[in-house]
Amino acid sequence: MHKTPASAVPVFKLYGETASWPTPDLIHCESIPERSRQHDWEIKPHRHGDLVQLLYVQGGTAELEVEGVVHPVRQASLQVVPALSVHGFRFSQDIQGLVLSLALPLVEQLGAVLDSPPLARAACYPVAGQKRYLDALFDSIAQEYSEQQPGRELMLQSLISALLVWVGRRSLALAHAEAQTPDRGREHLQRFTRLLEARFREHRPIEFYAAELGISAAHLNALCRRLAGQSALQLINQRLLLEAKRCLVYTAMTVNQVSDSLGFSEPAYFSRFFKRCSGQSPKAFRSQR
Incomplete structure (x- = not known):
């Protein structure tokens, strides 16, 4: 393929x-x-x-x-x-x-x-x-x-x-x-994934995650691209987008409430983020489902 x-x-x-x-x-x-x-x-x-x-x-x-x-x-x-x-x-x-x-x-x-x-x-x-x-x-x-x-x-x-x-x-x-044959890069990526799962609502910069892992932001980005096929920022945004989609599909929260729950400072900022990443507004996404 x-x-x-x-x-x-x-x-x-x-x-x-x-x-x-x-x-x-x-x-x-x-x-x-x-x-x-x-x-x-x-x-x-x-x-x-x-x-x-x-x-x-x-x-x-x-x-x-x-x-x-x-x-x-x-x-x-x-x-x-x-x-x-x-x-x-x-x-x-x-x-x-x-x-x-x-x-x-x-x-x-x-x-x-x-x-x-x-x-x-x-x-x-x-x-x-x-x-x-x-x-x-x-x-x-x-x-x-x-x-x-x-x-x-x-x-x-x-x-x-x-x-x-x-x-x-x-x-x-x-x-x-x-x-038995450890890959240091995979260990860093697994730790990054766990950190991201715990902190993605805080909108931390890539430098924060890199510092927690004890590596540079450039190194973290290189690892993500090599092992996950995406940059660290793309993984962070995808995790936020996934949670937003789940909230819109599986809960009765308003768009404003979803925005607040995901740590966005303004609902308008959340709507722009959602549309940029998914190609449609939160309301349009919810109405289609």
């Missing part, structure tokens, strides 16, 4: 679509062949602003590209696609599997009880000897999703919680393996 410029990457509401979700759930589940067959077995690069996806390849082969990293899949694997990650997929015609889309509020609610957010980083986990377990788990999720049984929402959240625990354990195992 060739790399697509970020400015040309469409933002989709769901897996390859701009329309709203077909159900009121914070969960969407469908088979990989059901969707990819409509697109000649290839999903062009795109990204989602407010949802996370888990793509479970059970059979067949695939090329899964997330943030410029391509994973050739020849065995059962689970791909995590965080919100705002640019991703595209190419599948063989005998592909088997499921794609699970989760709205960010649900991801945060279920992940809050875990030590670290298991879906915050892109990763492709080979299933190996646990395929039978994951097959049964995804089959149960798909069946529960397609039916309207009593306690459906609770059951879905319970099944997805079990899946998040599995992903979290694999993530910890991967982090342990990476610790």
Whole structure:
């Protein structure tokens, strides 16, 4: 797959679509062949602003590209696609599997009880000897999703919680393996991401984050561009924009209240920021959803 410029990457509401979700759930589940067959077995690069996806390849082969990293899949694997990650997929015609889309509020609610957010980083986990377990788990999720049984929402959240625990354990195992060959730059980026999550409402300059990390602003910018494909300022603005979108979609706050909650000095400044980053005003964004 060739790399697509970020400015040309469409933002989709769901897996390859701009329309709203077909159900009121914070969960969407469908088979990989059901969707990819409509697109000649290839999903062009795109990204989602407010949802996370888990793509479970059970059979067949695939090329899964997330943030410029391509994973050739020849065995059962689970791909995590965080919100705002640019991703595209190419599948063989005998592909088997499921794609699970989760709205960010649900991801945060279920992940809050875990030590670290298991879906915050892109990763492709080979299933190996646990395929039978994951097959049964995804089959149960798909069946529960397609039916309207009593306690459906609770059951879905319970099944997805079990899946998040599995992903979290694999993530910890991967982090342990990476610790054997540490990359100082990745450590700085991870610390920057954690700092940003805690302080993005304060509108701190890049120099503040760099000082907290003990490096120069130029070094931080270089790390962000090398490892995340964007400048530090772009990452800061994207985090603010993501939170603004979530507030506009999932809360009843007015635009002024959203502006205040995100630390903007004036609602007009917030509206200009939102329009510059998203291409539309906060009110227009909310009305479309």
